[in-house]
Amino acid sequence: MTISVFEDYHALSAHAASFIAGQLRIKPSLTLCMASGHTPALTVEMLVNTILSEKIDYSGFRFIGLDEWLGLPPENSGSCHYFFKTKLIDPLQLSPSQYFLFDAMSPDPAAECKKMDAVIAERGIDIMLVGIGMNGHIGFNEPGTSFLSLCHVAALDDTTKSVGQKYFNEQMELSKGITTGLGQLLTASTVLLMANGSKKAPVIQKAVEGPVKESFPASIIQRHPNAVILTDKEAAALLNTSR
Numbered sequence: 001m002t003i004s005v006f007e008d009y010h011a012l013s014a015h016a017a018s019f020i021a022g023q024l025r026i027k028p029s030l031t032l033c034m035a036s037g038h039t040p041a042l043t044v045e046m047l048v049n050t051i052l053s054e055k056i057d058y059s060g061f062r063f064i065g066l067d068e069w070l071g072l073p074p075e076n077s078g079s080c081h082y083f084f085k086t087k088l089i090d091p092l093q094l095s096p097s098q099y100f101l102f103d104a105m106s107p108d109p110a111a112e113c114k115k116m117d118a119v120i121a122e123r124g125i126d127i128m129l130v131g132i133g134m135n136g137h138i139g140f141n142e143p144g145t146s147f148l149s150l151c152h153v154a155a156l157d158d159t160t161k162s163v164g165q166k167y168f169n170e171q172m173e174l175s176k177g178i179t180t181g182l183g184q185l186l187t188a189s190t191v192l193l194m195a196n197g198s199k200k201a202p203v204i205q206k207a208v209e210g211p212v213k214e215s216f217p218a219s220i221i222q223r224h225p226n227a228v229i230l231t232d233k234e235a236a237a238l239l240n241t242s243r
């Protein structure tokens with residue numbers, strides 16, 4: 001596990017974007033599994049700009065959406081689908097064969113999970129870019145989720161239900177999510193765990209320096225052989241080791 005601390009959110013996002021763009025140059029068939037949310041928003045914007053301005057070949061690029069609010073229509077601006085469509089899929093004009101998103105409206109979510117498990121088993125994940133929730137979740141892998149989990153439907157933790165309101169214009173009834181699993185995070189070649197802002201300092205400290213346990217899902221990062229923690233100074237403020 002390596003930890004890089006950046007001056008601010010902009011520098012952190014620029015680094016993550018340039019790392020992914022660099023890897024795409026090396027491996028044009030790169031598969032990126034990425035979170036939506038506030039943390040990676042600038043990274044994806046910078047990544048798209050770099051790919052287009054530097055004319056990086058992305059015809060072989062594949063993208064997997066990390067998770068989704070179950071039952072939320074894709075046109076809802078708070079959905080992960082909307083985030084990915086407006087920030088990545090449309091700007092890059094990705095063809096439907098290049099991206100894989102959970103269908104949160106499917107009458108058979110278990111089948112959606114199986115489908116995504118098969119995609120991940122077949123392609124593998126080169127880079128998994130994730131944030132961290134205020135309860136230590138990664139994706140919708142809530143506290144107590146098995147480190148061996150594959151794609152699954154998750155009952156949302158109370159913290160996720162309340163913090164999740166920030167993505168929506170009106171009060172939302174959030175109860176379940178559909179998510180890739182922690183077992184799949186362990187299979188990714190590289191995991192980038194990003195966090196910014198002082199509110200993330202306690203959870204970053206626990207993820208990086210606390211005990212590795214399923215009650216704090218992000219602690220799994222300590223088990224990954226090639227995990228990179230990227231934070232701004234504020235999110236790194238409680239780390240014991242000075243960096």
Ligand code: PGA
Nearest residue numbers: 037038039131132133139
């Ligand atoms: P955020 O979400 O990037 O919007 O803070 C992180 C998460 O809940 O995983």
